Amino acid sequence: MTKHFFARQHLNQLFNVLMDSGYQVVGPTVKDGAIVFTELARVEQLPWGWQEVAKPGHYHLTPSRKNLCFAWNTGPQALKPWLFKPEQPLWQAEQTEQGLCFRQAPAKVTPIAVVGLRGCDLAALKLQDQHFIHGPYPDPYYQAQREQLFIIAVNCAQSAETCFCVSTGDGPAATHSFDLLLDELEDGYLIGVGSEQGQAVFQQLTLGQQATIDQLDIAQQQLADASQQQRHMPDEHSLLKLTENLEHPQWQDVADRCLACGNCTLVCPTCFCSKQESTSDIKLQQAEQVRLWDSCFSEQHGYIAGKLFRPEIRHRYRQWLLHKLANWQQQYGRSGCVGCGRCISWCPVGIDLVAEAQTLLEGSPHESAHR
Amino acid sequence: MNQPIASFVPLTATLMDKHQESPGIFTLHLALNTSTPFNFSFGQFNMLYLFGVGEVAISIMGWQNNLLLHTIRAVGRVTQPLVKLKPGDQLGLRGPFGCGWPLEHIKGKDIVFITAGLGCAPVVAAINHSVENRQHYGRIVILQGVKHHNDLLWQTQYDHWQNTGNCQVLLAASEEYKHRYQWRLGMVTELLDFAEFDAKHCAVLMCGPEIMMLAALKQLAKHQVTDDAVYLSLERNFQCGQASCGHCQLGPFFVCKDGPVFHYPTVKPWFGLSGI
C-alpha cells in the first residue's frame, strides 16, 4: 500500500472533508475516565496526550509521553453499539378498525465515518457482518447502518497490558475492512487507502506527499513495538479441546469469582446476543417489540417453560467461553475472540479470559458430562 | 427448510375456531391474512405474538380447511392468555422457522414414534401426516409415556391411529396402572420391547424430555437400532427464530435454525449434557 504523509495540524482537514462528504464523524474522546467513541465536531475533542492503563478489572487513563491522539488501544466500546444497537425497536402493533396491524420500525441511519478503529475492531466487525448480514436472515437495522459506514483505521503503535491480538492474528496492524488507514507518527500521520470510497476522500485531501522510507520504517517499528504482548491466547486448534473438558474443576473455580454480571459479553465486540421485550400503552391500543442487548450470563438466557438449561454460573461461564473460543469456529469459521482484552479489563472482578482458557487446557481431567 | 412467510415482522392471524383437547390444552385454528401459500414442514415452528404480552414459539400441528393449526398448552405468561382468545380475536405470527421431520427421506421405512410428557405436539403432527399418507411407510409404531393416564392428550387420536391407521400404539403410565388393553406400567422406553418393527430398516422420531430421549437411545441401541436412524426434536429458548438472538444455542448449533428437528448423529456430541 502506498502511504502518504501529512503533518499533525492538517488532521482537521480530514475531518472537514468527511463532514463535507456528508458523514457524521464518530471517534474517540475522553469521557468519564475512559476512551469513549462519540460524535465529534473537532479534532480537538480527540484524546490528545492520553493513554490507558488496562489490567484485569482495572482501567484508567494516564498522560502519554507525547501529545498524540491515538496513543491508547481500546475503550469499553468501539464500533459495536453503532451497528448493533443496545436498544432497537423492531416493530409496532396497533389495534385499528381494520384489526390488528403490524409495521416495521424504521431504521434510523446516518452516514457515519468512524475514526480510530484498530485491527481487533475490524476483525470483530467482520465477524459481526457474518452474523448479522451473511446469515439466513440479514438484520435490516445492522445492514442499513453498515452500508453507510466509512472506516478510518489506525495501526497500533503500542499495546496495553490486556492486549493479545497478535496471538489471535488480528493485530496490531489493521489489514482489512477499512477505507483509510493511519499510522500516527510524532509529527504527523501516514495515510493509506483501502477502498474506492477511501480513495474518493483521499483525493480531496490537498496535503498528500508520499511517505519517506524513514517514515515507513518508523511506522513499521511502531507495529513491531506493539507486537510485544504479554498475553497469548492458545491457538484455535488447541481451543477446540476446551469442548473435551466440560467437567474441569476450573469451571467451578471461575464461577466462585464470576459475578455473572454480563459485563464481559457487553463490552465484547463480537458478542451478539439479544432479547426481545414487549410493551403496550395503558389503553392497550399500541404495542411495541424492542430488541435489547442480552448476555448468556443472564439467568433467563437459557429459560424455557419453567426450566433453566444453564442454571448455575459455572454453566454460563462455560457457555460463554466454549462458544467464544471453540463453538464459534464451527459457526463462523474462526474463534470469536479478536484479542482486544476488553473482557479482561472491564470484568469487575478481573477474570482473565486468556488465563482461564490456558488453565482449562492444562492437565484436563477427562470426565464425562453425561447425566 | 421452508422459507418463512413472515420472518421479521409478524403477520396478522385471526382465530377462527378453538378446540379444547384436554384441561389446559387447546388447538387454535388460525386464518392468515395473506394470499401467499403457507408452506411448512411438520416439526417446524411459528412465533405467535399476543398483543402487548410477547411472543412464544409453538410447533405447527397442521393445515386444515385453509386454516393453520396450533396446539398449545397453557403454561406460561404468553400461552395462558393466548388460549383464552375467542374466535374473531387476532394475534401475530412469524414463521415457519427451523427444520422439520424428514418425512420424505424416510419413505418406505418402518417408523417408530417415541414421545413422553405433555409437550409432544411436534411428533403428533408427524404421526398425523404419516397416518394420512399410510401407503408410503412400512409399519408404524407409536410409543407414548405419561405419568398418569389422565395426562394423555390425544386419547381419541390414539384410538384412531390404532384402529383405522393400522398402527401399533403402545402407551405407558409411569405412576399409575390402568386396566386397559393398551396400558402398561412403567417408562415409555420399556415399551420398545413390545414394539414390532425392523430395526435395520426404520426411522425413529422422538420428542419429549431429554432425559427420556437419552433413556430411549440406550434402549434403541439394545434393539440394534443405529444412531443414523434416529431423529429428535429439541426445545430451547426461541426468541428471534432467525439464529440471531443466541438464546437457543446448543454447542455449535442454533436450535431454531439447525433444529428443532436434528438427525441424532449431528447433535450427538452435545445432546443430553447437563448445563449446556
Place this chain on the structure above:
Amino acid sequence: MPPSKLAIAIHKLTSCSGCQLALLNQGIGLLDLLEQVEIKHFIEAGINHFTAEVDIAFVEGSVSTSEDLERVQHIRQRSKLVVSIGACATSGGIQALRNLSDENWLQAVYAKPEFVSSLQHSTGIAEHIKVDFELWGCPITVSQLNHFIQQLLLGSKPKPSGEKLCMDCKRQQQVCVLVTQQAPCLGPVVRTGCGAICPTFGRACYGCFGPSEQPNCDSLANRFAGLGLMPIEIAQRFAAIHSHSPPFKDQYQRWQTIHVREVE
C-alpha cells in the same frame, strides 16, 4: 378492552409514602390509567375505604408494628391479588436495619420510648401473607407500575426479571465506575429498574432495587476488600436499603464481625 375496570387499592404500612407517588406522578397519564382502573382506596389521594374488596391491592411499607400485621392480613382477605411495592414491602426497607442491632436504639433516639410500640423486626409482607407479585425499588417507578397493570389487563404478568444492573448500565454505554474509579458499586448484584441513575452520574450503585438474580455477593465483597475497603465498610455497603434481604444480610454478617487492628 376489558369489560369492567380493575378495582385497585393502595395501602400503606410502615414507609415513607414515596412508592405510592408512582401512581400520582405520571401526570396526564393518570387520566388514561383511570380509564382502566378504579381506585377504591388510596389515602394519599384522599380516597379512604380500607375495607373495600379489590382486584389488586398494592401494598407499600414493611410490617413493623402489630397494627401493620393486622392490616396486611385484612388486605389479603379483601384482595384477589396482593402486590408488594417498594423496598419496605419487599424486604423490610431501611427500617429493617434495626433487625441487625442488639442495642436499644429506641432509648437513645426517643425521649419517651415507652410510647413507641413496634415489632422486634421490620419485615417484608411476604413473610406474613401470600404475595402474588413484587415490584422492587426504592422507590418503584411509574413505568414499573404501569407495565404491571398493563400486563394484568392483557391477562398476563410481567416477565420475571432479576437482571443485573450492569446490563442496563452497559446498554446505556456508561463507563464502569468500579473498574475506572475502584468505586464500591453494587451493580453486579443489584437488579435493574432504576435506569442506572447513579453510575450515569459517576457514582457507585448502592442497591435501591434490591438483590438481583443469583447475586454472587461473596465475590463482589471480596473485590471490595481488594479495593481497600475495611470490613466494616463492606458490611455497611450491603446493610443499607435491603439489609433484611438474605444475600445482603449474609454479607453484613460475614464482614461486620471481622475486626481489624492496626499493626503497631
